[in-house]
Amino acid sequence: MEEVIGRVFVERNHSGAVPIGSMPERYFVPRMMHAWVLIPGQHGNPSTAFCQRLVPVPRPKYGEVLIFVMAAGVNYNGVWAARGEPVSVFDMHGAASHIAGSDASGIVWAVGEGVTRWKVGDEVVVHCNQIGYEDIESNGGDPMLSPSQKIWGYETPGGSFAQFTVVQAQQLLPRPKQCSWVASAAYLLKLATVYRMLYGHPPHVLRSGVSVLIWGAAGGLGVFAVQLCRLAGAKAIAVVSDEKKVQYVQALGASTVIVRTRFPSLFTNASHGSTDWMQEAKAFGGEIWAATGKGNNVDIVLEHPGQQTFPLSCFLAKRGGLVVFCAATTGYRFEFDARYVWMQQKRIQGSHFAHMKQAHEANSLVMDGHVDPCVSRVFNWEDLPLAHELMARNEHPPGNMVVKVGC
Missing domain, CATH: 3.90.180.10 (Medium-chain alcohol dehydrogenases, catalytic domain)
Known part of the structure; x- marks a missing residue:
């Protein structure tokens, strides 16, 4: 039957x-x-x-x-x-x-x-x-x-x-x-999640000339963020965890690649906001400022690690820029210096799939x-x-x- x-x-x-x-x-x-x-x-x-x-x-x-x-x-x-x-x-x-x-x-x-x-x-x-x-x-x-x-x-x-x-x-x-x-x-x-992050929260949308800081650029989300930046004529500043991944994200279209292990004290939760942390944050920022060609911070920060990276993301977004995040794989409780957000009128935006x-x-x-x-x-x-x-x-x-x- x-x-x-x-x-x-x-x-x-x-x-x-x-x-x-x-x-x-x-x-x-x-x-x-x-x-x-x-x-x-x-x-x-x-x-x-x-x-x-x-x-x-x-x-x-x-x-x-x-x-x-x-x-x-x-x-x-x-x-x-x-x-x-x-x-x-x-x-x-x-x-x-x-x-x-x-x-x-x-x-x-x-x-x-x-x-x-x-x-x-x-x-x-x-x-x-x-x-x-x-x-x-x-x-x-x-x-x-x-x-x-x-x-x-x-x-x-x-x-x-x-x-x-x-x-x-x-x-x-x-x-x-x-x-x-x-x-x-x-x-x-992952692609649709990144697409909404970069196009779904106007007026901060991906377009030619925009600079985007991409955490975990060799990972599942990051590889699509880099490719979308390339297609839009935007500048993808890619962060990876080791030297072996540099060529990989460059081949996808990253204009600048930063290896985060060169800055170990930036990603220990206990040091956020300390003098040593701020010095290293400025050193990290120096690579971004050189990449933007104007000594500026980035227009958009694409966030998903969360707890370890969020303080730096808020510091490195430009005046009036956007920090958009879709996850928190290193921890859900964020700390950041609020002065860099309210005084420079930055925007923090949660984003969820598409x-x-x-x-x-x-x-x-x-x-x-x-x-x-x-x-x-x-x-x-x-x-x-x-x-x-x-x-x-x-x-x-x-x-x-x-x-x-x-x-």
Whole structure:
């Protein structure tokens, strides 16, 4: 016997899951699937927190789509989910288990009622912003300000670290056919996040002649910030953690590269604001002032490390400039000298992923070949915890890591 789910037949006689790296017969939906799962009360380092399970394949509801996942991108929110920091994912959604993963490339396997734009067989990438369709901000406002807004795979329990995932139809974008399945899964969360940071907070927007200080320029966010600056004719001043990464970010378009390990006392929390810290901050700033060619600080600081770098970011933004941040991977409690902010009328702006139009515009840059996904390392399914452990220890290679699922 068969039943129809989302306009696709479901196999009644196949209770198990198909092996990782293979597909069910198109387009039959198995009862079960392989997934990497987090369990309440078992937070910890990614190497131990993630566990493999067989779980039921989710079913698409109205306005939703079932995706067969070909590959899944690795992002820092997977580390946060494993560790339960800054809050447990279970405090956000209350589900009995959590499948992380907020980037995916895959194939539309089934569609729910009300879906008209996508059909079974379409090859897609998934952006991670879920919204309530009836919210005011979702209709003429900024959907990222909607009270219903959630990050799929972090604030919702069913992400991309499984053979199948259910998403809202509005989360889908066409995948770049010139890219492999792996490359297609590498970029969208980080690229769209950076796109909003640099274009979504006027009047401080990326344009020709603007200077941008980019922390972690060889990392997943940084590689896209450098490329966007190159495309806009802006000056990318890239900060990296060691000399080995200098040529990498220069090849992406960085005009100046600063190796932060040359300034060790700047990044110890206890020294913020001390005389020694200020002297070294001015030495660090000297490299920026030489790069701007005018002895000026930068127009925009692209922040995500947080606690270790935020005091310097506020010091190095120019008068009337912008410090925009999207994360705090080194700590959530920031200190900075407020005098440099209020007296020089600098702006501090939080930024969170992107709405659908911004994600579409960012994706188009890859579709048109203007932005490289910068895949650094590809992991097999069984090595998913290792990928997150390397990210947690900041031992991952430059660029973006991806886990193979169905490919």
